[in-house]
Amino acid sequence: MSALYQVAGLSVDLPMSSGILGAFLPGPKPTLNLLRDISLTLNSGETFGLVGESGSGKTTLARAMLGLQAVSGGSLTFQGQPLASQRSFTALRRDAAMMFQDAVASLSPRMTVTALITEPFVIHGLPLPDAAAKAAELLAQVGLPPALAGRFPHELSGGQARRIGVARALALRPKLVIADEPTAGLDVSVQGEVLNLMTDLKSAFGLSLMIITHNLAMVRHVSDRIAILYLGRMVETGPTRAVFARPAHPYTQSLIASEPQPDPRKRRADLAIRGEIPSVLRRPPGCAFHTRCPAAQDICRQSAPESRALGAGRQVICHFPNPI
Amino acid sequence: MTHPDVLLEVENLTITYASDGGTLHALRGAHLVARAGEVIGIVGESGCGKSTLAAALINLLASNARVTAGAVRFRGQDILTLPDAAKRAIRGRHIAMVFQDPMTAFNPVLPLGDQMVDYQHHLPQPRREKRARARAMLARVGIPDPDLVLGRFMHELSGGMRQRAAIAAALLMTPEVLVADEPTTALDVTMEAQIIHLLRALRHDHQGTILVVTHHLGVVGELCDRVYVMYAGQVVEEGLVDDIYHAPRHPYTAALIACDPAHLETHTPVLPTIPGRLPDLTAPPAGCAFAARCAKVTARCRAEAPPWVRVSATQAALCHEVTP
Numbered sequence: 001m002s003a004l005y006q007v008a009g010l011s012v013d014l015p016m017s018s019g020i021l022g023a024f025l026p027g028p029k030p031t032l033n034l035l036r037d038i039s040l041t042l043n044s045g046e047t048f049g050l051v052g053e054s055g056s057g058k059t060t061l062a063r064a065m066l067g068l069q070a071v072s073g074g075s076l077t078f079q080g081q082p083l084a085s086q087r088s089f090t091a092l093r094r095d096a097a098m099m100f101q102d103a104v105a106s107l108s109p110r111m112t113v114t115a116l117i118t119e120p121f122v123i124h125g126l127p128l129p130d131a132a133a134k135a136a137e138l139l140a141q142v143g144l145p146p147a148l149a150g151r152f153p154h155e156l157s158g159g160q161a162r163r164i165g166v167a168r169a170l171a172l173r174p175k176l177v178i179a180d181e182p183t184a185g186l187d188v189s190v191q192g193e194v195l196n197l198m199t200d201l202k203s204a205f206g207l208s209l210m211i212i213t214h215n216l217a218m219v220r221h222v223s224d225r226i227a228i229l230y231l232g233r234m235v236e237t238g239p240t241r242a243v244f245a246r247p248a249h250p251y252t253q254s255l256i257a258s259e260p261q262p263d264p265r266k267r268r269a270d271l272a273i274r275g276e277i278p279s280v281l282r283r284p285p286g287c288a289f290h291t292r293c294p295a296a297q298d299i300c301r302q303s304a305p306e307s308r309a310l311g312a313g314r315q316v317i318c319h320f321p322n323p324i
Numbered sequence: 325m326t327h328p329d330v331l332l333e334v335e336n337l338t339i340t341y342a343s344d345g346g347t348l349h350a351l352r353g354a355h356l357v358a359r360a361g362e363v364i365g366i367v368g369e370s371g372c373g374k375s376t377l378a379a380a381l382i383n384l385l386a387s388n389a390r391v392t393a394g395a396v397r398f399r400g401q402d403i404l405t406l407p408d409a410a411k412r413a414i415r416g417r418h419i420a421m422v423f424q425d426p427m428t429a430f431n432p433v434l435p436l437g438d439q440m441v442d443y444q445h446h447l448p449q450p451r452r453e454k455r456a457r458a459r460a461m462l463a464r465v466g467i468p469d470p471d472l473v474l475g476r477f478m479h480e481l482s483g484g485m486r487q488r489a490a491i492a493a494a495l496l497m498t499p500e501v502l503v504a505d506e507p508t509t510a511l512d513v514t515m516e517a518q519i520i521h522l523l524r525a526l527r528h529d530h531q532g533t534i535l536v537v538t539h540h541l542g543v544v545g546e547l548c549d550r551v552y553v554m555y556a557g558q559v560v561e562e563g564l565v566d567d568i569y570h571a572p573r574h575p576y577t578a579a580l581i582a583c584d585p586a587h588l589e590t591h592t593p594v595l596p597t598i599p600g601r602l603p604d605l606t607a608p609p610a611g612c613a614f615a616a617r618c619a620k621v622t623a624r625c626r627a628e629a630p631p632w633v634r635v636s637a638t639q640a641a642l643c644h645e646v647t648p
Contacts, residue, residue, distance in 0.1 A: 053512040054483070158370070187369035187539060188583040192595035199593060214512055217542075217586035221595060241591060258517040260508075260542025262584050264565045267546055271521050273514045276484050 004208050005042040005065065005096070005176060010074035011035055012057075012064055012232075031072075032280060034060050035232045037307070038074070042176065047202065047209040049223030049240060051216065051255070053277050056229040058212045059101065062178045066098055079175075094124050096176040097169035101184065103161040107153040113139070113164060114149045120171040138167040142197060159190040163197065170201060177202075178210045183218055195222050216259050220244050225313070228252050231280060231288040234307075238314030248310055248321040251289050287319065295320055331533050332358040332381070332419075332501050337394035339376055339385070346606040350376040352557040353394065358501065358533040363523075365544035365565065366537045368554035369580070371602050377554070378505050378537045380404065382421045383411045398501070417446050420499035424506040426490035430478045436489055437474030443496050461492040466522055484515035488522065500532035507536065508543055520546045541584045545569060550638070553577045556603055556613035563639035573633075574641040576614045612644065620645050 013031040035057045042048050052058050063069035065076060067089025076083040078092050097120070100106035107116055114135040121128040128134060136146050142163040153161060162182065169177045182198065183191040199222060202209050213219050219226060220240060227237040228251065236249040247253040257272035275292045278284055284291050290300040297320070305319045314324060339351040351373045358364050368374045379385050380396055383403055395402040403414055423429035431439055440458035441451055449457075455474065462470035465488040478486060487507065494502055507523065508516040524547060527534060536547055544551055544565060551568045553561040553576065561574040572578040579598045581587055588595075600617035603609050612618070615625040625644050634640040635648050 053514060188541075188580065188585075189369065189598040192583055192585075192597035195595055196597065215585075216513065217584070218595075221585050221588060221592050255513060258513045259586060260513075260516060260520060260540065260546045262541035262545040262581065262586055263569055264545045265570075268517070271517055273517070276482055276515065277512070 002044050003041045004044045004079060006075075006077040007038055007040050007061075007065065008075045008077070010038040010061070010064060010076065011072050012060055012069060013072040033232060033283070034280060035064070038234050039307075040227055040234065040237060042208050042210060044175070044208055045202075045206055046224045047199075047211060047222055049219035049226035050210060050212045050229065051214065051219055051226055052229035053214060055231070055277055055280065057232040058229055059180055060232075061229070062098065062180055062210070062212055066093060066096060066178065068098075094172050095174050096178065097172065097174040099165045099169050099177065099179040099182055101180040103158065103165045104153055104156070107156075107161060107164060109153050111152070112149070113151050113153075113156075116153070116164060117167045117171055120168060124172065126172070134171075138171060141170065141201065142167045158186055159194065162186065162190075162194050166194070166197060166201070170205070173205060174207065176208045176210065178212070180212045181214075182211060183213070183215060191218065198222075216255060228255070231277065231283060233288060233317055234315075235289065235318065236314070236316045238310075238312070242312060242314060242324070246322065246324045248314060248316040248324050249289075249318050250293050250295050250320075250322070253322065254292075254294075287317075329359045329361075330357055331360050331399065332356075332535075333395075333397040334377070334381070335395050335397065337377070337380060337396065338392045339373075339380060340390050340392055341386070342388045342390070343606070349605050349608050350389070350557055351380070352608060354554070354557070354559050355394075356552050356559065356562070358535060360500070360532055361527075362550060363527055363534045363536065363548050365548035365551040366535060366554060367539065367541065367544055367551055367580075369539055369602075371556070371605070372554040373557040374537050374539075374554050375505065376557075378421070378503055378535075381501070381503050381535065382419050383415055384421075413446075416443065416499070417497045418499050419501040419503065420494040420497065422487075422490050422494045422502065422504040422507055425510060426483075426486035427478060427510075429490055430486075430493075432478055435475050435477055436481075440474070440493055440496060443493055446497065458492075458496065461496055462489065465489075465492040465495075465526075466518075467492070483511055484518065487511060487515070487519055491519075491522065491526070495526070495530070498531075502530065502532065502534045503537065504534065505537045506539070508540070509538070516543075523547055541569075541581060542586055553580070556608065557605060558613060558642060560614065560643070561639075561641040563636075567636075567639045571639075573635055573639065573646045574614075574643050575618045575620050575645070577641075579617075612642075 012035040013033050016030040016032050050058050060069055064071050083089055083092055117138045118128055118131045118134050135149050139146055144163050223240045226240045226243055227234050230251050236252045247256055254273035273292055286302050287300040287305050290296040299319055305317050307315055307317045309315050310324055334356045337351050337354045341348040341350055354377055366374050391404050396404050441454045444454045459470045462473055467473050467488050508519050548565050551565050552559050555576045561577045582596045598617055603613050611626040611628055612630045615621050630642050630644045632640055632642050633646045
């Protein structure tokens with residue numbers, strides 16, 4: 001497998017308002033650190049899962065990777081070419097498409113399905129001799145009846161809107177599709193249909209997929225590798241099966257143990273994790289997870305752990321990782 | 325006829341909505357029984373009628389809903405036919421609801437404490453005592469610093485805090501019946517586990533019954549004693565949570581469980597789905613509503629409405645192919 005997209009040492013900071021006085025005060029302006037030192041490689045043809053709770057920075061990372069969010073450090077490389085200028089990101093967005101989180105809201109309410117799924121050609125100034133034929137072809141690919149072509153977004157069901165999102169993302173035959181919460185709000189039976197469709201199209205077109213989700217039960221079945229984000233740090237990454245079998249980071253372990261079990265015989269007696277994810281505005285010192293970590297010790301409160309390789313393609317940011 | 329500890333009984337409840345596309349048969353003879361001390365799950369996918377059933381339980385049906393048959397009996401009395409003043413006397417005080425989205429369930433421009441005092445308008449006590457009650461209830465649901473939180477507006481609270489506050493508000497009047505509509509859908513998995521844990525702890529000091537309406541089998545498995553599975557406006561199976569999970573009798577129940585990725589132990593790249601679509605409820609089929617999607621379908625299923633077959637004292641299913 002070859003590297004398709006490489007992220008190295010990516011940081012995203014937002015300037016914070018420091019009031020009218022702050023504009024005159026000397027010294028560095030306060031910033032909000034959303035992502036720090038994120039490094040990951042997406043290989044051709046693989047499905048990569050990006051997991052974390054709300055506020056962990058999953059969507060910010062995806063937006064930064066497509067040039068939709070200014071970055072403050074690190075480098076992004078697509079097919080060996082560095083992405084630095086707006087022009088390079090515009091070119092990238094032909095080859096890398098995004099499926100946005102809210103499938104219905106991300107479709108313009110005043111455009112028909114045909115206009116929506118052929119819009120990528122218009123945006124990138126590509127020739128589109130027969131929009132109707134292209135739309136019919138794309139609809140067929142995502143398993144929707146051709147009769148939908150003239151519909152508006154409010155006339156679609158949640159599952160259909162999701163498939164239109166897939167069709168839009170695939171219109172320009174991209175090499176990479178980033179799907180932000182592709183199954184949120186869908187019924188379980190429809191969830192499976194959308195994911196199976198994405199998996200089928202992935203193998204048919206040799207795509208790479210990045211799936212952003214907080215649904216662990218789903219990502220465990222569809223992804224080859226996963227990364228777990230916590231407060232803007234990539235606390236663990238590795239092959240999905242190995243990570244689920246033996247999570248190295250205590251946070252990964254508690255996430256997996258928090259998943260409600262449909263089998264009443266496996267009912268959990270106690271909580272795997274207490275408390276809430278802290279606000280990025282009040283990031284805990286040392287290891288950001290120490291406030292909720294069952295294994296936290298003094299060093300965790302004082303110094304931030306470094307990323308370390310565990311072998312077998314696994315990395316963890318923790319002072320006391322579980323043996324793998 | 326009614327057993328003394330039966331708190332709530334839904335009998336043959338049939339509700340239609342007038343819509344532009346015709347009359348929508350949202351509930352078609354739904355039934356359930358809830359006894360004191362039970363936690364009951366009402367499970368199904370979008371469009372199965374579970375939200376209409378929940379609205380009927382708390383007597384908050386939409387204005388275009390019409391009850392064409394059946395009854396909702398609270399302590400033996402049909403609450404759907406009561407005069408409005410009597411409905412209001414029951415709602416909130418005896419039957420309370422935790423709404424799906426706690427952000428929109430509260431008033432955004434009033435502090436939480438004021439709202440929680442207002443919820444106790446049935447009681448004669450002075451405001452100061454009501455505020456103390458609200459404070460005690462916030463502490464009970466695990467909100468740290470309840471005094472501070474009483475003065476907060478909803479947008480100042482995190483998602484998990486809001487959900488805890490919504491549960492506290494519903495429990496303020498110590499209702500006999502608590503209806504929780506998708507109580508964890510808006511939450512991350514770690515908060516979801518904590519809310520499940522809280523509801524479990526509350527059932528011990530809550531003398532009444534808790535009805536959990538959800539599409540999430542994990543929530544049911546962790547929380548409920550008995551389950552009603554709904555499909556296309558009907559209850560298709562009822563049983564103890566263990567029976568429903570380990571020995572489902574209705575083909576829809578079995579398919580629903582098979583679709584849940586949390587149920588799959590081994591890595592499964594192609595996720596199971598339920599082929600086909602829900603029937604159009606403006607023209608419900610004459611036979612079994614699930615016939616078009618069922619693997620065990622026979623000619624009789626398409627022609628005749630299925631019988632309610634009791635397979636044990638606790639389990640029953642709406643199916644031609646089920647034998648006692």
